[in-house]
Amino acid sequence: MEVLATAAIPLNVPEAFHDAAMVVKNLYLSCDPYMRLLMTKHDEPPEYSYLSDFVPGEAIRSYGVCKVIDSTYPNFKAGDYVWGITGWEEYSLITNPEIFIKINHPELPLSYYTGILGMTGFTAYLGFHEVASPKKGEYVYVSAAAGAVGQLVGQFAKLMGCFVVGSAGSDEKVEMLKSKFGFDDAFNYKKESNLSLALKRYFPKGIDIYFENVGGAMLDAVLANMRVRGRIAVCGMISQYNLDNPEPVYNTMIITPKRIRVEGFFVFDHFPSYETFEKLAVSYIKENKITYVEDIVEGLENAPGALIGLYEGRNVGKQVVVVSRE
Secondary structure (H helix, E strand, C coil): CCCCCCCCCCCCCCHCCCCEEEEEEEEEEEEEEHHHHHCCCCCCCCCCCCCCCCCCCCCCCEEEEEEEECCCCCCCCCEEEEEEEECCCCCCCCCHHHHHHHCCCCCCCCHHHHCCCCHHHHHHHHHHHHCCCCCCCEEEECCCCCCCCHHHHHHHHCCCEEEEEEEEEEEEHHHHHHHHHCCEEEHHHHCCCCHHHHHHHHHCCCCEEECCCCCCCCHHHHHHHHEEEEEEEHHHHHCCCCCCCCCCHHHHHHHCCHHHHHHEHHHHHHHHHHHHHHHHHHHHHHHCCCCCEEEEEHHHHHHHHHHHHHCCCCCEEEEEEEECCC
């Protein structure tokens, strides 16, 4: 199967889009777990869907960092750096520029806007601070903690004064969680024969906040270990995305007597809060209060392998594809 296709496009906005469009050069592309869901054809888009399915033969889409080449949209001009949903291609014609955000801190690595300063960081911030409503001293568990979102959630929790444990799929990642990201403890879930007992070992008093990235058996084990009035912020369920029959969760009866709040969230519902988040995240970066790890792949031709690697746990940190460094 052909992975790359070559075609020519004009590098100025066609007259048909004279009032609101832009041509961008794609610099950095984000690989994210949700993209797998867009590779399944839906006869009718689910009512909860916020993005349309990928179309065979067309470039797939993800968040990316771009340089504006030409624009008829008044908010952006040629030479501006922006981030938003773009195509996996060298240049893209953007006909909905209103969903893009101008990059305010080009002095920082531009790739950060695919991650810590983009959707990834905003997701971690929203899920932890606004959905989970943390309090100092609470017990926090993060699954897929060495991933792009998980590494940030754990650090946000530590900055709040919480006790934080994370899980990951290799001893290397477990060590990184403790030594690099400052988690209080971490474990390799692949080495645990009983996840519920493992969590009880790390949280003898129970879990106040669970940041959910995995689903399935892990979610089931967490429910058995939640404290009264605990909160579960559901970001994703990467363990289930490639299954024809998702794993059942049995411990839902615990939710009512323990008054557990389980809440999913989309960043699209919260974009008015982005500016507040960006200011906070930039200050954390410049004051060295937070550590951020990227897993960089060079070249558009290597993007498919990088995306597949997410579902096999090969990435360490935020998976980024470099299309061009200018």
